[in-house]
Amino acid sequence: MNPTLRKVVVPTLAIVVFLLLWEALVWVMGWPNYKMASPSDLIPAFQQYWDLFLVMGWQTLWRTVLGLLLAIVVGTLLGMIMGFSRTMRDALYPLLVGFNAIPKATVVPIVALMFVGAHDFNTVLIAFMISFFPIAVSVSIGLSTLEPEYRDILRALGASQTMIFRKIALPKTLPEFFGALKVSVTLAFIGTNLMEIVSPHGRGLGALFDSGKTNSDYPLMFAVLIALALLGIVLYYVVVALEKIFAGWAERQPH
Amino acid sequence: MSPLIKIKGVRHAYETASGPLPVLDGLEVTVNEGGFCAVVGPSGCGKSTLTRLIAGLMHPDEGEVWLHGELVKAPRSTVGMAFQNPVLLEWRTILQNVMLPLEIVPDGLKGAAAKDRARYLLSLVGLDGFEDKRPSELSGGMRQRASLCRALVHQPEVLILDEPFGALDAFTREDLWQTMHEVKEREPFTAVLITHDLREAIFLGDQVVVLSGRPARTQYVMEIPQIAKPTLDDLYTAEAAERLTILRHQIEIAQGRATPEEAS
16 A cells, blocks of 8 residues: 555544444443443534534634644743743743643633633633643753754854854754644643633533533533544644644654 | 964863863964864863864963964854764755855855855765755764865864764774865865874874873974875874874873873
8 A cells, every 4th residue: 555545544444443443332332322422423413513513613723723822922932031041941940830730720710710701811811821831841941952062163153142043043943842832732722621611601612512511412512522632633733734844854764 | 384373371261160170271282374283182181172262162261362363352254163973954954054154154155156165065075966965864974074064165264173083983984084185185274173083183183282181281292294195004104103102102191191201
């Protein structure tokens, strides 16, 4: 089988096998759909609510992406500050670690109360708060572990600090940055959904999930899980595609 | 011939937690234009500090470093450097790596002229056909050749080589010695080479400077008459053996394992 075909066929087959096993498990155990819905229960759920899925899915998507973009900007800036200055690293690192250690599920109700009613703002804020840490850490490590010879080569030619950053530090940090971004994109997605589920009269797929719960519509809840998984996969592979474009050089070609 | 590099009475100490650590103490080195000065000495005696002084990357506590009649106060674009670690940029092709200094030095070649210059140097070191490869696709020796091209691309007055062949296997290293001679014939340069290899020092250098143990001062200087088109066979002559014996003895003195009286 040719490699490109294999890249499509093998994962598709794996998904089909997974769905069949799931269906078979529910059937064999004789579970009712409020215990565990089967894939065949989900199709009617999607058919019934497809317009809601589109609207809510879009809300979840844009809030996640906006939160992630904020995380990229703030995370990169923090990373640069900590990467270039030892003092700032010593000062900021414990603060950041402490901040990151707080489970964001506990921050969600606080934020929801603090900015009550501002659903979009709340959601974006949590998505941002949960996802900037890996980016800040990876950028700071990438910059602070730059071998001195790299700097010397350019400094000896009279290059300025900005020149060294642009020509060497920035591109050299990109693989670490994208590695962190893959973690952050998933985290931001979790953050968005946490807020959507918790906040009253919320929007997005989280709210749809919550309404499924309130109405005891179990297939709808499972259908939301699948929709979230699909959205998560799309977001993740967008990051992978960007990584290929901007840091493809870091991927070793098999010899 | 006029002196291109002049290092006079240089002293330097690093600040450490347990007080100042003197690394250089009374360093005297003079290299003529077109000369090739090999610097040997015990490990950790301050040889790399010397390269950073010439490159203008740091200032000595005392003493002066002169380059082409000018006091070195800051980095200057007339220097090319190559290290033991070739530090090629993985995201650039070999050709783009070699062209890097031209993007930085004032009035460096641009566009097609820059490419031609880089291609010419790569062919000089035997890397034709590898212009569009990534550094990760090259062997250690080839990367070091590319690093050498990068150090030369902007036609520096001084080439600073800090153990560039130290991490290579013996055969590759000897190949590169030959390459150095070939390159020097076509692309004249003045060089300071830091090395641990005495054979390398006498094969490449026209002057070998032995530094004492830390803090380093100039302990011994050996002039080596240059011959046309040297080959590796020239390392196996009686003269070469005699030079190596003298230098090895000087190193032992520098390491504190022998005293000068035993010399004669």
